[in-house]
Amino acid sequence: xxxxxxxxxxxxxxxxxxxxxxxxxxxxxxxxxxxxxxxxxxxxxxxxxxxxxxxxxxxxxxxxxxxxxxxxxxxxxxxxxxxxxxxxxxxxxxxxxxxxxxxxxxxxxxxxxxxxxxxxxxxxxxxxxxxxxxxxxxxxx
Numbered sequence: 001x002x003x004x005x006x007x008x009x010x011x012x013x014x015x016x017x018x019x020x021x022x023x024x025x026x027x028x029x030x031x032x033x034x035x036x037x038x039x040x041x042x043x044x045x046x047x048x049x050x051x052x053x054x055x056x057x058x059x060x061x062x063x064x065x066x067x068x069x070x071x072x073x074x075x076x077x078x079x080x081x082x083x084x085x086x087x088x089x090x091x092x093x094x095x096x097x098x099x100x101x102x103x104x105x106x107x108x109x110x111x112x113x114x115x116x117x118x119x120x121x122x123x124x125x126x127x128x129x130x131x132x133x134x135x136x137x138x139x140x141x
Contacts, residue, residue, distance in 0.1 A: 001025045001102040005042060009051060009119050016123045017119040018042050020107075028107060033064040036112055045117025045120065046079045052109040053080075054100060062096040069099040072133070 002021040005028070009016070020028065020042055027041035031051055039047035054062040056071075063080050066072060076082040077090045084090070100107060111119070 001029070003104060004106045005049075006106060006108050007039070007042075007044070007119070008052075008108070010110060011114075012120070014119070016119055018044070023082060025102075028100050029102060029137060031100050033100075037109070039109075039111075044115060044119075046113075046117075047111060049109040050111035050112045051100070051107060051109050054096070054104045055106050056096055056103050057105045060094050060096050061096055062100075064098050066095055066097040066100075068097045069101050071096055 003021070003025050005018040005020050007016045007018055008014075008094055024041040024043075028037060028051070031037055033051050033053060036050050038049055039045075039049045039077055042049075053064075056062075060071060062082050063074075066074065073092050074081075074095050075092050076095070077088075078084050081095045082091055082093045096104075
C-alpha cells in the first residue's frame with residue numbers, strides 16, 4: 001500500500017509531496033477526513049496534520065459528509081465531486097466515502113502544529129519549480 005500525501009503549509013502557502021508506504025501509510029489508513037494525525041510517521045517529527053481530502057486511482061474524490069468506506073453513487077447538486085453548469089442541475093456521481101482505505105492514491109492534508117524544523121528545510125526546493133528560469137528554445141525567425 002502506498003500513498004502520495006500532499007502536505008500544505010498555511011503560513012507559506014506552499015505544498016509538499018510526501019511518499020508514504022508501509023508503516024507510514026498504515027498510520028493513515030482507517031482515519032477519516034477531518035481527523036488530526038501525528039505526522040511523525042511521514043518523517044515530519046513534531047508536526048500534526050489535518051486530513052482535508054483524498055482521491056483514489058480513478059480520480060474519484062472523497063467527500064467528508066459521506067460516512068463509511070468504499071464508493072457510493074450519490075445525487076449531487078454541487079460541491080465536491082460535481083460542479084453544475086445550469087441552475088438546478090443535479091447529477092448522480094460516484095463519490096468515495098470519508099474513511100481512508102488502501103484504495104486511495106492521494107491524501108491531502110494541512111499542517112496544524114509545527115515541529116522544530118521548518119518545512120522548507122525538510123523539503124529542499126526543486127529546480128523546476130514555478131518562477132525558476134528555464135532555458136529558452138531557439139525558435140524559427
